[in-house]
Amino acid sequence: xxxxxxxxxxxxxxxxxxxxxxxxxxxxxxxxxxxxxxxxxxxxxxxxxxxxxxxxxxxxxxxxxxxxxxxxxxxxxxxxxxxxxxxxxxxxxxxxxxxxxxxxxxxxxxxxxxxxxxxxxxxxxxxxxxxxxxxxxxxxxxxxxxxxxxxxxxx
Amino acid sequence: xxxxxxxxxxxxxxxxxxxxxxxxxxxxxxxxxxxxxxxxxxxxxxxxxxxxxxxxxxxxxxxxxxxxxxxxxxxxxxxxxxxxxxxxxxxxxxxxxxxxxxxxxxxxxxxxxxxxxxxxxxxxxxxxxxxxxxxxxxxxxxxxxxxxxxxxxxxxxxxxxxxxxxxxxxxxxxxxxxxxxxxxxxxxxxxxxxxxxxxxxxxxxxxxxxxxx
Numbered sequence: 061x062x063x064x065x066x067x068x069x070x071x072x073x074x075x076x077x078x079x080x081x082x083x084x085x086x087x088x089x090x091x092x093x094x095x096x097x098x099x100x101x102x103x104x105x106x107x108x109x110x111x112x113x114x115x116x117x118x119x120x121x122x123x124x125x126x127x128x129x130x131x132x133x134x135x136x137x138x139x140x141x142x143x144x145x146x147x148x149x150x151x152x153x154x155x156x157x158x159x160x161x162x163x164x165x166x167x168x169x170x171x172x173x174x175x176x177x178x179x180x181x182x183x184x185x186x187x188x189x190x191x192x193x194x195x196x197x198x199x200x201x202x203x204x205x206x207x208x209x210x211x212x213x214x215x
Numbered sequence: 216x217x218x219x220x221x222x223x224x225x226x227x228x229x230x231x232x233x234x235x236x237x238x239x240x241x242x243x244x245x246x247x248x249x250x251x252x253x254x255x256x257x258x259x260x261x262x263x264x265x266x267x268x269x270x271x272x273x274x275x276x277x278x279x280x281x282x283x284x285x286x287x288x289x290x291x292x293x294x295x296x297x298x299x300x301x302x303x304x305x306x307x308x309x310x311x312x313x314x315x316x317x318x319x320x321x322x323x324x325x326x327x328x329x330x331x332x333x334x335x336x337x338x339x340x341x342x343x344x345x346x347x348x349x350x351x352x353x354x355x356x357x358x359x360x361x362x363x364x365x366x367x368x369x370x371x372x373x374x375x376x377x378x379x380x381x382x383x384x385x386x387x388x389x390x391x392x393x394x395x396x397x398x399x400x401x402x403x404x405x406x407x408x409x410x411x412x413x414x415x416x417x418x419x420x421x422x423x424x425x426x427x428x
Contacts, residue, residue: 105339
């Protein structure tokens with residue numbers, strides 16, 4: 061095996077796909093050739109990513125269970141695609157927004173009508189018309205005090 | 216298929232179909248067929264993403280994003296090329312965009328190495344080739360350091376390096392996937408190999424120095 065052939069076999073040695081014979085030839089060459097031995101050491105520094113079995117490497121890192129494909133499960137970084145996907149869902153979104161707006165308007169109106177002050181001015185609201193000054197208002201603690209008459213003084 | 220649940224029957228029905236039939240079903244409105252299609256290609260897609268990014272979460276995010284892109288653009292797929300190749304082009308372009316987005320400088324390589332990383336660098340210096348292969352399998356540091364080395368490359372160089380070395384793609388395939396000329400791919404590959412060798416030599420030397428001190 062010459063140097064060129066040996067370097068072609070680096071990847072097969074790393075991936076363990078070389079035949080036993082080729083593997084032995086390569087190892088023998090590396091033992092005798094300083095340049096190829098050094099080249100293999102340089103190769104080994106990047107081989108875990110460029111020539112490794114990534115499933116096995118990834119398994120070494122703890123990872124959650126594999127997810128099923130789902131459009132809702134998209135990363136937030138990719139806004140452009142999110143927009144594309146969102147466009148296809150617009151009818152549902154508009155329906156939800158309209159319902160939310162209607163509920164808000166109804167709730168706000170109810171709250172306003174239940175707490176609003178009378179329209180008439182304050183002076184008018186506090187003054188009591190003369191027609192209402194009858195016996196029915198006598199027991200009212202809030203009714204204005206009536207002037208005393210002569211019969212009251214006699215008793 | 217007596218005794219199987221409806222879901223199992225559906226799985227059997229879909230798993231027996233080739234990609235093209237599944238695509239036709241997706242375009243016909245059956246999104247369940249895309250789940251089967253994605254499941255088929257997910258290992259390859261995730262493996263490719265992990266060659267670009269050491270961060271596992273990032274790799275899976277980009278893989279997921281690739282499937283979303285494929286789903287939304289499925290109507291533009293033409294059956295002249297295999298679905299796997301079409302999907303790979305989407306993955307590669309997404310990875311390329313992400314690499315360009317977070318472009319790194321070569322100076323970042325020379326930094327602090329952890330004790331396990333130094334151990335691995337020393338192994339790469341002195342152990343026999345068989346020991347190196349065996350040791351790399353057991354060490355997460357080997358994987359991380361390889362990523363650090365590749366991070367020193369320009370995004371264009373890294374793309375070419377990964378596609379050529381890992382995916383065994385030809386120059387013309389890479390050129391077509393990235394929309395470059397073949398000459399550009401060749402030049403990038405040459406420069407990438409040179410730059411990577413230079414950085415790896417530095418890393419080996421750092422391991423040797425630690426060994427001697």
